[in-house]
Amino acid sequence: xxxxxxxxxxASRSELEPAMSAPAREYFALFQxxxxxxxxxxxxxxxxxxxxxQFHPDRFAGKPQVEQRxxxxxxxxxxxxxxxxxxxxxxxxxxxxxAPINLKEAEREGVGSDFLMTQIALRERLESMQPAxxxxxxALEQEINRHYATAVEQFEAATSDEHWQNAARHWQEMCYLxxxxxxxxxxxx
Amino acid sequence: MVLMQISEPGAQPDQGASRQHAVGIDLGxxxxxxxxxxxxxxxxxxxxxxRASLPSVVYYGADKTEVxxxxxxxxxxxxxxxxxxxxxxxxxxxxxxxxxxxxxxxxSGLAFETDAGNKTPVEVSAQILTALRTRxxxxxxxxxxxxxxxxxxxxxxAQRQATRQAAELAGLKVLRLLNEPTAAAVAYGLDEVAEESxxxxxxxxxxxxxxxxxxxxxxxxxxVLATGGDSALGGDDFDRAIVDFWLEHYELDExxxxxxxxxxxxxxxxKEGLSNGDTVTIDSRALDNGCDALLLSRxxxxxxxxxFIERTLSACRQALTDAGVGSVDRVVLVGGSTRTPLIRQxxxxxxxxxxxxTLDPDxxxxxxxxxxxxxxxxxxxxxxxxxLDVIPLSLGLETYGGLVERIIDRxxxxxxxxxxxxxxxxxxxxxxVVHVVQGERERVxxxxxxxxxxxxxxxxxxxxxxxxxxxxRVDADGILEVGxxxxxxxxxxxxxxxxxxxxxxxxxxxxxxxxxEHANEDMLARKLGEARLEGEALVSGLQAAxxxxxDLLSAEEVSQLEAGIFxxxxxxxxNDPEQIRASTEMLGQASEAFAAMRMDRSIxxxxxxxxxxxxxxxxx
Numbered sequence: 001x002x003x004x005x006x007x008x009x010x011a012s013r014s015e016l017e018p019a020m021s022a023p024a025r026e027y028f029a030l031f032q033x034x035x036x037x038x039x040x041x042x043x044x045x046x047x048x049x050x051x052x053x054q055f056h057p058d059r060f061a062g063k064p065q066v067e068q069r070x071x072x073x074x075x076x077x078x079x080x081x082x083x084x085x086x087x088x089x090x091x092x093x094x095x096x097x098x099a100p101i102n103l104k105e106a107e108r109e110g111v112g113s114d115f116l117m118t119q120i121a122l123r124e125r126l127e128s129m130q131p132a133x134x135x136x137x138x139a140l141e142q143e144i145n146r147h148y149a150t151a152v153e154q155f156e157a158a159t160s161d162e163h164w165q166n167a168a169r170h171w172q173e174m175c176y177l178x179x180x181x182x183x184x185x186x187x188x189x
Numbered sequence: 190m191v192l193m194q195i196s197e198p199g200a201q202p203d204q205g206a207s208r209q210h211a212v213g214i215d216l217g218x219x220x221x222x223x224x225x226x227x228x229x230x231x232x233x234x235x236x237x238x239x240r241a242s243l244p245s246v247v248y249y250g251a252d253k254t255e256v257x258x259x260x261x262x263x264x265x266x267x268x269x270x271x272x273x274x275x276x277x278x279x280x281x282x283x284x285x286x287x288x289x290x291x292x293x294x295x296x297s298g299l300a301f302e303t304d305a306g307n308k309t310p311v312e313v314s315a316q317i318l319t320a321l322r323t324r325x326x327x328x329x330x331x332x333x334x335x336x337x338x339x340x341x342x343x344x345x346x347a348q349r350q351a352t353r354q355a356a357e358l359a360g361l362k363v364l365r366l367l368n369e370p371t372a373a374a375v376a377y378g379l380d381e382v383a384e385e386s387x388x389x390x391x392x393x394x395x396x397x398x399x400x401x402x403x404x405x406x407x408x409x410x411x412x413v414l415a416t417g418g419d420s421a422l423g424g425d426d427f428d429r430a431i432v433d434f435w436l437e438h439y440e441l442d443e444x445x446x447x448x449x450x451x452x453x454x455x456x457x458x459x460k461e462g463l464s465n466g467d468t469v470t471i472d473s474r475a476l477d478n479g480c481d482a483l484l485l486s487r488x489x490x491x492x493x494x495x496x497f498i499e500r501t502l503s504a505c506r507q508a509l510t511d512a513g514v515g516s517v518d519r520v521v522l523v524g525g526s527t528r529t530p531l532i533r534q535x536x537x538x539x540x541x542x543x544x545x546x547t548l549d550p551d552x553x554x555x556x557x558x559x560x561x562x563x564x565x566x567x568x569x570x571x572x573x574x575x576x577l578d579v580i581p582l583s584l585g586l587e588t589y590g591g592l593v594e595r596i597i598d599r600x601x602x603x604x605x606x607x608x609x610x611x612x613x614x615x616x617x618x619x620x621x622v623v624h625v626v627q628g629e630r631e632r633v634x635x636x637x638x639x640x641x642x643x644x645x646x647x648x649x650x651x652x653x654x655x656x657x658x659x660x661x662r663v664d665a666d667g668i669l670e671v672g673x674x675x676x677x678x679x680x681x682x683x684x685x686x687x688x689x690x691x692x693x694x695x696x697x698x699x700x701x702x703x704x705x706e707h708a709n710e711d712m713l714a715r716k717l718g719e720a721r722l723e724g725e726a727l728v729s730g731l732q733a734a735x736x737x738x739x740d741l742l743s744a745e746e747v748s749q750l751e752a753g754i755f756x757x758x759x760x761x762x763x764n765d766p767e768q769i770r771a772s773t774e775m776l777g778q779a780s781e782a783f784a785a786m787r788m789d790r791s792i793x794x795x796x797x798x799x800x801x802x803x804x805x806x807x808x809x
Contacts, residue, residue, distance in 0.1 A: 032796060049410060053575055054795055057604060057665040061364070062567035064727040066781050070788045072664060076606035083601065 027081035027094065037095060037156045039085065048082045089178050092155055092171045099164045106168035111176070118147070119176050126184055141184045148177040209334040211364060211566035212325045213372070213558025216314060216338055216352065218276040218397030218423060219525070221245050222552060223321040224559035225329065228568070231376075231556045234328045242551060243324075245396075246273045247316045249303035256320040264454070265475075268446040270303045274425055275313035277397045280344075280351035311355045318359035332718070335364040337562035339554050341398040342368035343418035343581045345627050346639050346669050353668070360715060364565040366666040369393050370402035371578055372557030373523045374411055376548055378574065388414075388517040390508075392536050392544070393554075394501065395524035397423040401505045403512040412577045415511035415600045417504045422497060424460075424526040430493045431456035431485060439480050448476055459485040464528050491531050498535050505539050511600055520544040525551050577602050580667055586659065587624035587633045589614055596661045599629065606662040610676075613647065613655045620645040623659060623673050623682075644673045646680035713766070720769040724761050727773055728754055731780055734787060741786045753779050 028035040031047040053059075055075055060068045084090045096103050110116075122144055129137055151173040158167035215222045220242040224233045233241045240258070248260035248271050255263075264271045278299060300307040318338075325333055338361075340352050349366055356363045370391035377389075386407030393400040400418040404411055432452050435441065444452065455471045462469035463485065471483040509515065520540045526532065527550050536544050548556065564573050579602055585595040588611075597607050613621065621644055628636030647655050656676040663669050674681040731754055739747055753776040760772045 030796070051795060052577060053410075055792075056575055056577075058365075058565060058575060061565045062726055064730045064777060064780075064784070065723070066777050066784045067730065067788070070784055072604045073606070074788065074792065076604045076662065079602045079605050080607065 025077050025081060027085055030078065030081050031085065033085070035095070035098070037092060037159055039091070041086075044082070044085055048078065051078050088152060089171070089174050092167075092174060095159060096164065096168055096171055099159075099162075099167070101164040101168060103168060106165060107172065109165075109169070111169055111172050115173055115176075119173075119180065122147070122180060123183075126180065137184065141181070144177060144181050144184055148174065148181060151177055209566045209568060210325075210329045210331060211335045211337070211559075211562035211568075212321075212333055213367075213555050213560070213562045214318065214321055214336050214338045214361075215369070215372075215552075215555035215558060216276065216318065216340075216355075217245055217554075218274050218395055218425065219245055220396070220551065221317050221321060222555035223325045224552070224555040225325065226559040226563040228563070231559050232328075233552050233555060234324050236324065243317065243320060244273075245276065245317050246271060247275070247308075247313050248272075249301075249305035249308055251304040254305065254316065256316055264450045265447050267304075268450045269301075270305070271450075272301050272303070272308065272313045274397055275301075275310040277421060277425070278310040279314060279355070280310075280348035311351050311358065314352070314355035315358035318356055318361060322359055322361055333361070334722075335362040335562065335566050337365050337367050337372075337558040337565060338363055339367050339369045339372045339558050341393075341395075341418065341420055342370050342400040342402050342413075342416040342578075343398065343420045344667075345420070345582055345637055346584075346667070347637070348420065349667055353666070362719065363666075364562055366668075367558055367561055367576075368400070368402065368413070368416070368578055368667075369395075369554045370400050370416065370523065371404070371411065371413055371576055372555075372561065373521055373553045374402070374404050374406065374557065375560055375574065375576065376553045376557035377521055377545070378406060378411065387519065388512075388514055390505070390517040390520045390540055391523060392501070392505070392520060392527065393418075393523040394526040394532065395423050396526070397421065397425050399423060399501050399504070401501070401508045403508050403514065403517065409574045410577070411574060413579045413602075414514070415508045416579055416581050417508040417511065418581070419500065419504065422500060423524075424457075426497055427460055427494060427526065427529075428453050428456040430497075431459060431490070434489065434493055435483055435485075439483070441478060441480060444478070448478060451476055455483055459483070460490065460529070463487050463490050464530065490529075494529065494531055498532060501532075502535060502539050505536075516541060518542075521553075522546045523550050523553055578665075578667070579603060580605070580663055582627045582637075583629055584625070584627055584639075584661055584663070584669060585636075586671075587622075587626060591633045593626055593628075593631055593633055593636055596659070597663065601663075603663050603667060604665050606660060608658050608660040611657045611659060612653045613650065613657075614652055616652050617649040618652065618655070619647050619649055621647070621657070623671065625661075625669070625671050639669065640671065642671075642673075642682055644675065644680065644682045646678065647675050648678055716766040717764060717769075720766040720773070721761060724757055724769050724773040727776055727780075728757055728761070731776070734780075734783065738783075738787045738790060741790070742783060746783070750776075750780055750783065 030051075031044050033039050033044060033047075052075060055071050055078070057068060057072045057075065060071045063071075084094050093103075096106075111119075122140070125140060129140070151170050155167055155170035155174060158164070158170055210225065213224045213226070215224075222233055222241055222243065224231055226232075235241050236243070236257070243257040244261045246257065246260040246264070248255040248263045248267070250263070250267070250270055260271060261273070264273065281299070300309045301313070322333060322336075336356065338352060338356055340349055344352070352366060353363055370393045373391050373393065374389055386405055389404045389406055391400070391402045391404065393402075398418065398420050399422040400416065402416040403414045405414055406412075432449070435452065435456070436444075452473075455473060455476075459469040459471055466487070468484065468486045471485075472481070473483045474481050509517075517540055520536060520542055522533070522536065522544045527536075527544075527546070533544060561576065579600045580597065581599060583595050583599040584597045585593045588594045594609070594611075596609050597605055611621075622641060623644060624633070624641045625639045626633055626636040627639050630636050644657065647657070658674050658676055660672045660674075661669060662671075672681065731750060735742075735747060735750060742750070757769075757772045757776050760768050763769070
């Protein structure tokens with residue numbers, strides 16, 4: 001029975017619980033990496049390939065169905081873990097999700113007003129540019145890149161000092177800047 | 190790093206007498222093929238006239254059904270009974286073809302009206318698959334244990350489901366749906382062991398679909414980095430553009446369906462003639478329309494094709510960006526439409542390298558599928574090439590205001606699973622609708638609707654208090670399963686996404702029964718064979734598992750499992766597929782916890798880099 005009309009009962013996204021707050025597996029251990037921001041990408045890829053080579057559903061052809069299902073579930077975890085750890089921003093978020101802070105609270109505090117102003121200024125410059133201004137676009141892209149690199153450095157420093165509040169702030173800066181960078185790249189194509 | 194092998198010696202496939210026959214099938218829009226890998230070489234099966242391609246055409250006359258060349262011969266005289274290019278309609282909605290003069294449909298639903306009754310695209314495809322199965326069974330002189338069927342990488346979930354249904358209807362066990370460009374890459378990878386990793390683009394333009402995939406190949410690993418395309422763009426569109434050009438140029442009168450089919454055939458001939466010539470003249474007196482000859486020049490053709498080619502190139506550029514690479518080492522051409530000189534030239538310019546086409550572009554997909562089928566049917570063990578494929582389109586669900594919340598991004602490696610939490614929007618809300626969509630756009634109406642289901646039984650709470658976890662799971666075939674659970678009460682609901690315009694399970698069963706090729710005995714034999722195979726796999730797998738990892742269980746647990754094995758073995762010698770299925774199911778459940786423990790053990794071993802020799806050494 002569904003007393004709500006279909007339209008009124010549509011799911012709406014919770015603002016309380018992101019799915020990543022309770023990962024099924026410890027991803028760093030899964031790929032035999034130290035749980036730090038700066039990882040050896042080649043080692044990550046090596047472990048990833050080795051795990052899939054052994055547990056991919058194709059390797060379970062002709063095995064009982066229960067084994068096939070377990071292998072597929074494990075591979076799904078491996079694929080998710082690889083994606084989370086491969087990307088700087090999601091790896092940073094994952095590190096924070098294991099840290100002793102309330103990430104949601106930190107998110108509500110947001111980034112500093114200085115950063116916000118810088119970010120808005122960058123975005124306005126990007127939006128006012130014409131497609132033909134190739135050199136100016138490239139220069140701006142590089143500038144955003146430098147800001148991004150700084151945010152990454154600061155995030156890394158904060159995590160190694162275990163200043164989680166600072167780390168959470170720099171992670172949000174990384175989010176803003178990577179989105180901006182993506183917009184700049186799309187625009188220049 | 191040396192990893193422990195999970196496959197025990199006891200569970201290794203028997204390489205000797207019981208080699209299983211599996212085939213690769215390229216179910217194409219215009220032509221279909223079936224191929225087999227015998228351990229040494231791939232063989233594409235031919236008909237009695239020595240032709241490898243089977244035209245994907247089915248003729249439904251009042252008293253007979255024909256497939257292939259024989260069917261195509263009826264195209265001009267009985268156009269409504271002669272169904273071609275049904276793949277374009279597989280898993281799609283009727284509304285998408287409402288204004289298409291080239292598709293004649295029944296008044297309601299997506300089916301073709303023929304003298305033999307209404308036929309859905311799934312049934313037409315099943316007919317073609319049946320013809321290919323028969324061809325293979327005759328060539329191999331025995332039944333086929335399974336098939337890998339290729340689909341365009343850009344096929345969405347509904348189109349994949351429809352393909353699976355067609356196979357089921359044709360009595361084929363589907364080992365895997367394999368993306369066409371990936372299959373082509375496997376075929377090209379047959380003779381080489383690339384030590385260095387290299388990047389490969391596969392440009393696949395067939396009769397009705399276009400795919401572009403970017404892969405990284407290294408030492409036995411085929412990793413799809415990105416895929417893109419258009420599941421409704423291909424050589425058929427070229428033919429139609431030529432017909433439209435002629436209609437205008439020669440001011441031809443309104444044509445009937447038969448004349449239109451003839452004109453399409455002329456268009457195809459002209460197009461092919463221009464692959465190595467500058468002008469083509471067609472004798473069109475058969476059209477009986479006051480027009481004796483039709484002319485087409487290379488320049489006309491190039492002008493007509495340019496907009497289509499531009500669409501493919503923009504998909505190529507997007508795929509390169511998605512893959513995060515600037516260029517590739519090699520480009521492979523697949524599909525008959527890539528014989529067009531203008532296309533070769535455009536692809537070479539786009540990727541900056543001369544395309545590779547040493548294998549027949551019409552056969553390369555079936556060849557790769559055959560190789561993969563041989564691995565998946567269990568003829569070879571570990572150490573074989575591994576394919577890592579991706580989903581072509583993002584998956585998400587509808588949230589408040591008709592917006593799409595993306596759950597799984599496109600180009601995610603499969604299998605993949607992801608969960609996301611949602612909550613209720615109103616106080617006291619006890620149910621909600623989960624609407625699953627596929628596509629890249631932000632608004633629901635711009636995406637493809639895959640399924641809709643309700644989650645009920647949520648206790649009344651204030652808005653935002655309920656915690657509903659929605660899980661998306663995509664298997665190695667690219668097929669989606671969605672589940673929703675209210676975390677506090679455990680109220681749950683789930684669906685495997687079924688094509689909205691395909692057939693349901695009972696319809697398929699009905700058709701199987703009705704079909705002449707599947708008369709009752711045949712059906713029973715097939716069911717029995719499948720049930721036995723699954724039962725035997727469980728018995729031998731479990732016996733080997735107990736021998737190796739029995740220490741994980743108590744003596745009592747071991748004897749319980751052994752009793753279950755004994756029971757299943759007894760039932761296996763009977764001829765009752767239902768009984769075998771039930772016993773297999775029971776033993777499967779009883780051994781589930783053991784399987785999970787063994788899985789954990791092998792994962793632990795893999796993580797610690799323990800090699801199999803160490804473990805074997807301990808046991809010896």
